[in-house]
Structures are given as C-alpha cells and as structure tokens.
Amino acid sequence: MNPVEILRFAVGGLAANKVRSGLTMLGVLIGVAAVIILLAVGNGSSQSVKDSIEKLGTNALTISSGGGFGASSGSDTKPLTVDDARALADPASAPDISTVAPEVTTSQTAVYNGTSHTVGQVVGTYPAYFKTSNSKVDKGDYFSADDVLNSRKVAVIGSTTATDLFGTASPVGKKLVIGGTPFTVVGELATKGGTGFQDPDDTVIAPLPTVQNAFTGFGPVSQILVEAKSAGATTRAQNEITTVLMGTHGIKDPSALDFRVSSQQSLLSTQSDTNKTFTVLLGAVAAISLLVGGIGITNIMLVTVTERTREIGIRKAIGAPRGVILGQFLAESTLLSLLGGGLGVVAGLIGSRFTIVGIKPVVIPASVWGAFAIAVAIGLFFGGYPANRAAGLRPIEALRHE
C-alpha cells in the first residue's frame, strides 16, 4: 500500500467522526494561538517600555536628593538647590554636560472658563528641560530663557490637560488659572503616550521662578535634569556631577552621598528585567495552554484507538499489515495536529495584529515554530503510542475488545 492510499484512509477516518476531529483540532488551535499571542503581548510590552524610555533620551541624567544604600540619613542631608544647578552648568568643572535644568514639581488645580481639572504634574523649570526630557511642542512655542528671567506667567501644557480644559480648541494664547495664579498658554506638547502609572501628558510646564513664587517657594528643587554632550559621555558626566555636588554639599566621603544620579540607561535595564519576568510568566501560561491542547490530542487518540480496537481487529483479520494500520492512525493524528497547529498559527498571527490591553503585540518568530512543532510532535507521539499497542494485538484479541 502506498502512502497516498494510507493518507486517504486517514482522511476517511477523520471524516467519519467530524465533530470529534473538529474539537480536537480546536484544542490544538487554541493552544498554539495562545502561545503565539501571549508571547507576542509580553514581547510587545517590553518593546513599548523600551521605546518610551528611549523617547526620554539616553543622554539624560536625573539627579535627585537622598542618599544611596547605607547613607547616613538625617540633618546632614543637604537638599538640591538652584545653586547646585548653576555649579553644574559651569563648563570648566563639568565639560561633558551640555544643559542643566533644575525642576520643582507640584500638583495644582487648573480652571478655564469654569472647567476645572487637577493637573497631575505642574513643573517649574528652564527651557533646557524640553530637550532633555524629549518633550516637543506641537502647537505654539516653548517659553524662553527671557520668560524665566522675568518670571513671566506663561505655561506649556500637555495634551491631556489641553483636551480636558479646552476640548478640541487650540489652547495657545488662552488664559487659565492654576492654583489662583493666571497663566497664559504659549504651547501645547505633542502626545507622548505611555503605559506608566502616571499619564505623562497630564502636565503643565512653566518657568522655574514663576512656579516657585506661586506655589513651592524659593527653597530646594525636586530634581535636576542634566543632559550629557553625547550618549557615550554619560558616564563621565555622571562622575563630574558627583565631584561638583560633593564640593557644593561639602561631602568628603564618596560612599556617603546625599544625592543620587540615575541615567536612563540604568532605568532601561531595570525595566527590561521586569519585562523579562513578565514575558516568562506569560510564556508559562501559554505553555500550559499548549500542554492542555496536547493532552486533548492524547485523550482523543486514546479514546479513538480504544473505541476502534474492534475495527483494527477487523482490518487485521482481512489482512492489513501492522505497518499500514499504524500508518493510518499516525497519519490521522498527524493530520489533526498539523491542521490544528496550522490554523492555530494563522489565528495567532491574526490575533496579534490587534492591540491587546493597550499593548501592541510583537510576534516572536521562534514561538510560532516552537508551538507548531510541539503540537505536531505531541500528535505524533501520543497518536502513535496507543495505535501501536492496538496494532500489535492478535486479530481475535482486538475483535473481542469491549
């Protein structure tokens, strides 16, 4: 008997019980599709976090107050000040730093024409902040160094804030009241979007002295944003910052700093570590669903073979060689898993074109091949095993089987 004939027998066998064949295929399909989609979601989310961190710029360094591990806390912790920022901006002592932007943050309620909105982040800073934090103006313009010097009451607002207060109308040139102080909107930022806890588009950015004067007072700043001259210069810039601030804060012991310098790169690596865990978790869930699909095939093949042991007996009695019987059953289970796996790949690829819980899935090619191969291997092994057992019976034993 040639293979084509055996294949025809197998198709006949599957067609003889369409519902069962269909359900088995569905099990494999779901398993394979789940693996592909879940891994794609995991991969997509780590990709998007990576993208949004890269949007911040990899040259950026953030200085915040407070010691590292083991630092002596208490009265000798000096806060960051505008003077610290000025010292850092001196090219003589810090040649690898291109711009410096001290930053104070507060949360205030903004009112426009009776509409009120609590702004997540009101930032007071210098114009350098826009470039360093990768914030681009979409409408209108940035505020200038001149606005800072004269403490003008102008502001650039984020896109969420803009839509909440002004709807679809352009906010540029309009006056809004933040925490009792009137500000003129000079620009609106392009939407950044993000998956973070805080909406990066719900923000108001104004000149530092204006915000200090209106809300925070002229005390310490929250953090200082520094941009290194190039991505390669960040490490040197970091060292220069440490040296300069140790001088201004009067610290001798480098292990007892009262400030922290973090680069976007270090942020990136912690983030991608978290995401790896996330992907592994999703992968485990996917693997379980594939396993369940596999158990489905195994179960169906066991049932099929047990149920058809009599038929195997009949076939043997009229002279079917063991190899042909085995071939038929193997072909049946392989066809099931090939079709199920193939459709699963199609479903998985289609499914990962949609945005799932705000994440754009990115398919990992290895997961497609892996899931498909595992499905087929399970079909071959667990279809072959019971069929082999049944084909080895003497015809009369198989015929008497209940």
Added chain:
Amino acid sequence: MRQALSSRLGRAGTGLHRLRARTAPAPEAPEEAGPWGPAPVIEVRALRKTYGTGDAVVRALGGPPDPAGGEPAGVDLVVEQGDYVAVMGSSGSGKSTLMNILGCLDVPTSGRYLLDGIDVGGLDEHQLSLVRNRKIGFVFQSFNLVPRTPALAQVELPLAYAGVKAAERRRRALAALALVGLADRVDHRPNELSGGQQQRVAVARALVTAPAMLLADEPTGNLDSRSTEDVLAVIDRLNASGRTVVLITHEDEVARHAKRVLRLVDGRIVADVRQAAADGPPPALRDPAAFAGHAPTALSGTAGGALR
C-alpha cells in the same frame, strides 16, 4: 468474473510460494507434484486451546485431560483441497475457537497447524497478514463490518491491503457484490443494511480476493431461509469452482450442502461423516432437482440421530 478469480488465485499462489521458501525450505519438487498427491489445505495435529490458568482454566479445544496421561488428546483434522466441510456442535463446544485458529486470527495453546503444508506457527506478523489477506476469506458469526463505511469500500478493503490498483479494485468489488445480489446497495453503510445484507457484504468481502479457502462462522446464523439459500448458493458455487470451504452451522438444512460434516463436543471431534466426494461438485449442484426434493428431515433423522 471466473477468469479474474483464477488469475487472482495464480497470484496468491506465487505469493505463498515465496512464503514457503522463506519459512521452511522445501525440497526441490514441490509437494503438489509429489507421488502422494497435493498436500492437504488444512492439516491440524494435536491442537489445543485453553483460556485462563489454574482452577479457572477453560479447555475450549482439545477435550478434557486424559485420566491416564494427564494431557488432553487435542484435535486432529485434515481437510483436502476442494472439500466442503460443515462443523456442527452445541453452543460452547469450541467451533469458533477452532475456526479462529484455522483463520490465523488466534494461536493455539499447543499443537501444529499446517496451512498448504506451511507451519503457521513459524510465520511472523507480516507473513501472517499476507496469509490472511491472500489465502483465507473469513466470514464472521457477527458480520464484523468496518463501521461507517459503505459496502463498496468494505469489499474493496482486502484488495487495498493486497495493493490492487483503484480501478481494478472497484471493478472486482462491484463484481463480488453483484455475485451476492447487492449490486444496488453498494453505497449503503452497515447501519443502513439489514442483517442478511450485512452478512452478504461480509461474504463478498471474504471472496473478493479469490482465496483458496473460505472459512465461515455461522454465515447464515442470523438469516431467514430465503437469505440463507442465497448465501449458500454463493458458497456452493465457490466450492464448485475448486475452493475449499469450512463453515460452522447449527442447522441440518445448511449442513446438507456440505460434502463432509464434523461434529464437535466439548472441544473434540466425535463424528466425521462424508456426504459426497471431496473433488466432485457439492451435493446441491450435483443433482439440483433431487437435492431440492429431498426432505430436510431425512438427513437430520439419520446423521443427527446417530451422532447425538
């Protein structure tokens, strides 16, 4: 049809020669041409079959243990080429057990079974499947058709396993179905056929490969007298064309068609009555008018009464 069958027989014969050469290197001159005539189709020596062990042992074939020797004697049986044997006996007497061993579907606990001079015990799995496919046509007591498969495909199945091409297969399967009077039922599945029709499909499947030997386990057990006559007429014609037939039956009416009647009691042959010569036509075809006129009770009155 006749021609197709005999050409098929020739091929089956060569297939078995190959088998013989592999298992038991035969002498230069084949037995068929030897001075003692052709080898018997079936030769069974001291055949025994038991199920279970210890106290629960069932001696299905071979009879009870000999009080002196301890071992049961076993069944001895020789069936010549072209013979037509009916096996009778009460329920549980071991008829099906014997038949299954003759059909190479089961193996005896002990004893030898020579099929066309080949010791079946020495054949491997693959050779056995060849023997079942080419040499033996088996009709089961309970039809044993492949479920959810149309009649035509059922009958084509043995040919498919023999490697016959699709067109040729279909032609011969249709001819075999026509022979058993089912030309108009070729597309019906077993659950769409009556018991008698299913049995005739089973007969068609058994004879489609033109086997040298037809084994039938109560082929008419579930049929009315009309269908019984149909099936028996087919079997009679097959025997007349030189095929060896062994069939099991409970009915004297059926046994009347055979050339030889065996009677089994408790797994042993207790009577062996010849009704016609092994190499002639079967009783029903030798003198159809006289056969039809004969009262069925006459046979059961003599043979049955004497054997009981």
